[in-house]
Amino acid sequence: KAGVTQTPRYLIKTRGQQVTLSCSPISGHRSVSWYQQTPGQGLQFLFEYFSETQRNKGNFPGRFSGRQFSNSRSEMNVSTLELGDSALYLCASRLASDTQYFGPGTRLTVL
Amino acid sequence: QKEVEQDPGPLSVPEGAIVSLNCTYSNSAFQYFMWYRQYSRKGPELLMYTYSSGNKEDGRFTAQVDKSSKYISLFIRDSQPSDSATYLCAMSSTGNQFYFGTGTSLTVIP
Numbered sequence: 001k002a003g004v005t006q007t008p009r010y011l012i013k014t015r016g017q018q019v020t021l022s023c024s025p026i027s028g029h030r031s032v033s034w035y036q037q038t039p040g041q042g043l044q045f046l047f048e049y050f051s052e053t054q055r056n057k058g059n060f061p062g063r064f065s066g067r068q069f070s071n072s073r074s075e076m077n078v079s080t081l082e083l084g085d086s087a088l089y090l091c092a093s094r095l096a097s098d099t100q101y102f103g104p105g106t107r108l109t110v111l
Numbered sequence: 112q113k114e115v116e117q118d119p120g121p122l123s124v125p126e127g128a129i130v131s132l133n134c135t136y137s138n139s140a141f142q143y144f145m146w147y148r149q150y151s152r153k154g155p156e157l158l159m160y161t162y163s164s165g166n167k168e169d170g171r172f173t174a175q176v177d178k179s180s181k182y183i184s185l186f187i188r189d190s191q192p193s194d195s196a197t198y199l200c201a202m203s204s205t206g207n208q209f210y211f212g213t214g215t216s217l218t219v220i221p
Contacts, residue, residue: 045208
């Protein structure tokens with residue numbers, strides 16, 4: 001069974017731009033969560049989607065948003081990029097109240 | 112206070128050593144405990160999953176949970192250079208939202 005895939009793997013943007021990241025979960029997994037990983041803060045939870053509905057949300061500003069499609073694929077959008085948004089963005093999928101399986105991440109650099 | 116505390120290391124050990132990695136937490140409602148391994152420029156990979164207290168063993172890896180002390184550990188026996196990675200602990204109370212430690216960087220020297 002294929003794992004979680006994320007595209008693109010690397011992105012370079014400038015301040016003020018917006019970006020959209022994509023995640024395809026493991027087949028059959030309906031829950032998709034997004035995390036931001038930085039050296040100082042570690043893994044921080046952004047939000048979780050289940051059956052196209054946002055189920056949980058972390059403490060991030062409204063510039064960070066997401067959505068999930070009927071095929072469980074998910075996108076995350078960050079608007080008005082700031083230098084501090086440079087990070088590894090990880091997507092994780094799971095079947096139910098179970099462990100998460102992570103994708104390889106998208107490394108975003110904001111200049 | 113963070114929900115989960117983890118010593119960032121770095122930790123450097125010779126090949127064959129026993130490695131002990133630890134996390135402490137503050138939320139007594141946590142009952143799902145996980146350890147992930149993350150290689151450089153890769154996503155975290157699930158190593159061990161434990162529900163509630165007790166020990167779990169898988170090959171060279173043993174996970175321990177002590178809920179009374181709010182302390183979890185991962186032991187790696189006969190450590191190998193391929194074990195060099197960052198190890199993340201994670202936990203959850205409901206299985207719906209997960210809290211991660213910041214990770215411990217481990218280097219196993221041949």
